[in-house]
Amino acid sequence: MVDQHTSFKITKFLKHKSEVFDEFVMQQKLLENLHDRKIKKIVTDGGGKFVNQKFKDLANTCGFTHVVAPPYTPKNNGFAERANRTILNKARCLLLNSNLPNQYWAEAVNTATFLTNIIPAPSRNNYSPHYLWLKAPPKIRKIRTFGCKVIFATPKQKQTWKLGPVGETGILLGFKNEAYCILKISDKKVYSSRHVIFFEKEFPLLSENKKSNLSFSYPGWDDWDDSHKDQFVDCLESLNEEETQSTHEFIENETEVEENNIENGSNSDEDLPPARKRIKVIGPRHPTLINSEIREENILPYPRRPVALNTQNDPLSYSQVLNSPHRDLWIKAIKKELQSMIDLEMWEEVPIQDNYKLVGTTWVFNIKTDDQHQVLKYKA
Numbered sequence: 001m002v003d004q005h006t007s008f009k010i011t012k013f014l015k016h017k018s019e020v021f022d023e024f025v026m027q028q029k030l031l032e033n034l035h036d037r038k039i040k041k042i043v044t045d046g047g048g049k050f051v052n053q054k055f056k057d058l059a060n061t062c063g064f065t066h067v068v069a070p071p072y073t074p075k076n077n078g079f080a081e082r083a084n085r086t087i088l089n090k091a092r093c094l095l096l097n098s099n100l101p102n103q104y105w106a107e108a109v110n111t112a113t114f115l116t117n118i119i120p121a122p123s124r125n126n127y128s129p130h131y132l133w134l135k136a137p138p139k140i141r142k143i144r145t146f147g148c149k150v151i152f153a154t155p156k157q158k159q160t161w162k163l164g165p166v167g168e169t170g171i172l173l174g175f176k177n178e179a180y181c182i183l184k185i186s187d188k189k190v191y192s193s194r195h196v197i198f199f200e201k202e203f204p205l206l207s208e209n210k211k212s213n214l215s216f217s218y219p220g221w222d223d224w225d226d227s228h229k230d231q232f233v234d235c236l237e238s239l240n241e242e243e244t245q246s247t248h249e250f251i252e253n254e255t256e257v258e259e260n261n262i263e264n265g266s267n268s269d270e271d272l273p274p275a276r277k278r279i280k281v282i283g284p285r286h287p288t289l290i291n292s293e294i295r296e297e298n299i300l301p302y303p304r305r306p307v308a309l310n311t312q313n314d315p316l317s318y319s320q321v322l323n324s325p326h327r328d329l330w331i332k333a334i335k336k337e338l339q340s341m342i343d344l345e346m347w348e349e350v351p352i353q354d355n356y357k358l359v360g361t362t363w364v365f366n367i368k369t370d371d372q373h374q375v376l377k378y379k380a
Helices: 017-034 053-062 074-098 102-118 129-134 204-214 226-264 318-322 327-343
Strands: 041-044 065-068 149-153 167-176 179-184 190-193 196-199 366-369 375-379
Touching: 017 053, 041 074, 053 065, 074 102, 074 204, 102 129, 102 167, 149 179, 149 190, 167 190, 167 196, 167 204, 318 327, 327 375
Parallel strands: 041 065
Antiparallel strands: 149 167, 149 196, 167 179, 179 190, 366 375
């Protein structure tokens, strides 16, 4: 249900289409009793759940108009169709972001409806539907991330023993009046609690899904074919033979070169064979000790300067002004400040309304002085 004047949306979940009429009558009574409003016109599609004798009798009895949109023309009821699209898109994002199963789609739709009602609407002068409908600002402080990890308090009646845990781990599913709807991870049941600790950057189901996606295994030796095994073994043997042969040749050549250098007395490196590349492994470095001692020669001299303190006490409130020995000077400063505001037309007097909150004012008093601490004026 969508109110066309305020854009306030109400979502109800029904198992059968036959329950539509009873739910509509219940919502109508709530509107009349709680919000002092009456339905003047409803716009629906041509489905049998709306077009029947019960709705006709109700419209005639209560005195409202029932407009039925033509078949296959949702544009005639575009207000409700756009509201459904907005709520479903937000519910889809909530489920994907939290990785909750599809069975909790109703909780996501409820949360999406609640968020849509408290968001300011540009078409309503940036007032939220909640404010226009209930004439009160929404309670934004209780909004938390849907699907995040929470720890909610366990009632004392259900605690097993005194030193046992006093909280349970769960997942936030939405808001219900002044409490939170929480899915308990251990038994997969939904609980309602007001005493909750939130971890809004942790999503239990999302982290489990990532772990399962990343948990893959490499193929083992038993998964290889016999032909691949033989090729792999032959390759290893050939590599070992080449490495052993090259090592022996290098040692023999190195011995011959050393003998020739000793006989000829030559120290040149031009005739030496190319050396094999070696990899140097650098281990962890030892921590370096830092001397934290402060030497006197490193301290810059800073001359002392005289400081003058203002011993005059400015009034902190209007009552202190009335009791001050300089009362006449302060009142003169107050009148001067008020007159300047009147000349600049800084406010406009309007009648007080019930849905407006009055903002109080505070006077700030200060004594202006010169360099010699002589009083120049009293400022209010």
